Amino acid sequence: MKNKCTHIIILLLLTLLSTPVQGKFKVADYNKDKAKEIIDTRVKRGILEIVEGIWESSNGKIYAIERFEDERFPENIRYRVIQLEGKNSDPGMVDYFLEMTNYDEYYRIWGNNPFSLTNEPVGRECYISFTQDSFSFKQQIQTITFTRKYPQINYQENSGxxxxxxxxxxxxxxxxxxxxxxxxxxxxxxxxxxxxxxxxxxxxxxxxxxxxxxxxxxxxxxxxxxxxxxxxxxxxxxxxxxxxxxxxxxxxxxxxxxxxxxxxxxxxxxxxxxxxxxxxxxxxxxxxxxxxxxxxxxxxxxxxxxxxxxxxxxxxxxxxxxxxxxxxxxxxxxxxxxxxxxxxxxxxxxxxxxxxxxxxxxxxxxNPFGEQKPFYVLDEVEKKDDPMSNAEKLYSAKRYREAISALTDILMNDPQNSDAYYLRGCSWASLVLHDNAIIDYNQALHYFDSKKENIYPIGSIYRNKAVSQMFNQDYEEALKNLELALKDTPDDGYNDVLNGVLNYHVKRYENAIKIFSEITHYTDLQDIIYYYRGLCYFAIGETPKARADMQCAARFGSKDASDWLQQYP
Structure with a gap:
């Protein structure tokens, strides 16, 4: 009874808040460009939610779904579905509101009835099933499907x-x-x-x-x-x-x-x-x-x-x-x-x-290892006067194959461009094509000219080449290139951690333990440091020290360390 009364109160509130024309609510001066501006801002602030964006509905209209704040509305009703384009559309008109419930992917729809031609305010509980590019409101046999138009989502592994x-x-x-x-x-x-x-x-x-x-x-x-x-x-x-x-x-x-x-x-x-x-x-x-x-x-x-x-x-x-x-x-x-x-x-x-x-x-x-999360691709990567700048933006947007294509075009015109070879190598590596990456890193080193102003330092090229060699299990060669990277950037935490990991793989456990023990102050890398030092201790039979390090690594979020502790309680 209490929930029913609450729903009646919300219905009355929404009716009172609507404009006099057929009980509807309209956002002033709203169009597709304005919707994109709001979306872009929320992406850059890291607060865009998965339901937000510009969507094409199976009813033929283009909608923006956005989160909004209005103290006149109940706390949970914070999403509005706004017409943008389509037959008989009225840009800025709110067709209905979404209420986020406390259940996974479960919404309640308020406002104008999305399943009929009437404009009566209604409350409907509808299950929403998400995919990367679409979702549907379902009730009984009626379904409206929404397909994402903007921003597109890239689920590739990424560093941001x-x-x-x-x-x-x-x-x-x-x-x-x-x-x-x-x-x-x-x-x-x-x-x-x-x-x-x-x-x-x-x-x-x-x-x-x-x-x-x-x-x-x-x-x-x-x-x-x-x-x-x-x-x-x-x-x-x-x-x-x-x-x-x-x-x-x-x-x-x-x-x-x-x-x-x-x-x-x-x-x-x-x-x-x-x-x-x-x-x-x-x-x-x-x-x-x-x-x-x-x-x-x-x-x-x-x-x-x-x-x-x-x-x-x-x-x-x-x-x-x-x-x-x-x-x-x-x-x-x-x-x-x-x-x-x-x-x-x-x-x-x-x-x-x-x-x-x-x-x-x-x-x-x-940059969690191996984890996949949505990366929103905005309309910011366009053809620029500077091809290298455009390629960098494509790479940053995790559009690696497009970046490879753009960098290949650059190298066709400038076959001695060390920076282009390096970035193309990074793009290959991001696609886990490490043989291709090593070829490009070698070319980047071959054409690197310390007398010129390079975008990427030579130490980065050596380090990334070492990483690809490590993935190819060519540990000794990786150590040789890492040594050159360390000479160029001696106080780099990632180089030091990579040095310890490579020493572990070549079974120089004591050396690896010494390296890891000297870099435990790198707070953002402690899950890796303690995990690999624990593996080294375990390899030389010092199980209590190994367990202590694995406990520390688990505390810092290492799932591999947690799995190890389950296997060796």
Missing amino acids: IISLGSGFAITPNGYIVTNHHVIANAQNIVVTGVNGSFEQGYNARLVVTDPKNDLAIIKIEDSVFTTFGEIPYNIRNNDPIEGEYCFAIGYPAANVLGVNPKTTAGIISATTDSKFPAYCQMSVAIESGSSGSPLFDSNGNVLAVNVAKYNDYFPNLAVKTSYLMRLIGQCDELKDLSMTPATPGRQLPEIVATNKGFVVLIFINY
Whole structure:
């Protein structure tokens, strides 16, 4: 009965919000160019959701589906389906609204009836099945299919795919706590959900990190950011108590369940963990995307920092605030941190309503090995006056075969272009055609002229050639080329890690252990460093050290290390 009443209220609200003409709602000055501008901005901020874009419907019309913010609408109704082109279309007219539910790929449709010629506002629960390029609304025997027109999605492995995590504000001016593994390998950090708004993404930088205890602090540094406002909670200075009530607010599976924060509750089930003393265990449900979210006590103060269950090895864990306060104490930027405790005696709904605007969604660009994620291809790669610039854009957009074609054209006119050979080699390598890549890297080295201004340094050519040789299991030759790369760029973390990995493959275990032990400070590569050092220890029979390293690697997100721990408990 309650849900029915809620739906009636929403229907009345939508009817009242519509323009007087046949109960419809129209977006002023809206067209295809405006829709693309909005989409491009959200892609660049890393906040575009899979349902958003320009779609062609089986009813013959072109629509834009976009997320919007309007305080007059209920919180979950945040997508509108807007006419753009087609027979009898009225650009800017909203045909209906989509409500994101808490179930995987399950939406509720509000607004004008998409299955009839009437304009009556209706609420329909329709299952949405996604593919890369289309989705359908289904109800009984009626179906409307939408085919993606823009932006196109490239699911090739790429070096700029997006990872999600959570965090929470500790100062009004943008300092945010999260997990180290959330920001590890970050090329850039974008924060959204500030004060409950997801229309704006803010650039952020890393301030300080504690890899051992999986903590990090970042800060929003963006010209359009103003303030969080007064922080409504404190960081508790005493450890959790076994059996204590607690709850988490975070963003589990935000790419599927939507970007509204989710609240789950439970108790502290253990105050220590035998493997990691910085952690407590709890019964609060957390999943991928919840990493870095706050665990609150019954008054709404921060009790711990959640570490999401991001592989099969861990139970639900959270880092105690005593370790967070230790990290804050080491940060000069936060030496004057002062927070006010939450007001006691409130009910959970009031606490959640107060605190959730300070829990943020964090987007990270990084390069996980072997993982496939959508990469949105915008209309920014066009033919330019500079062919090399166009080829670089094609490569950056993961359009490797197009890049190879463009670079081949360049080499037809300039057969001694070292940069073109190198980039074509990188494109072959991205397609896992390493023999072709090595040929082009050799040509790039042959025509490299240190007296000229080259786009790519010779050290990069040697390193990438070594990587392709490693994939071809030609480890000794790879080591020779890596040695030349190290001479050109001696303080490069990726070169050092590759050196250790190659020494492992040629069974120089002691040498590899020494190399890895000297580079554990490279925080964005620790999953690889500890995993391979663990393999080296295991190869020479030092199993306890191997297990300790594998546990560290698993903490930093290495699934291979988690699998090893399952195989050798």
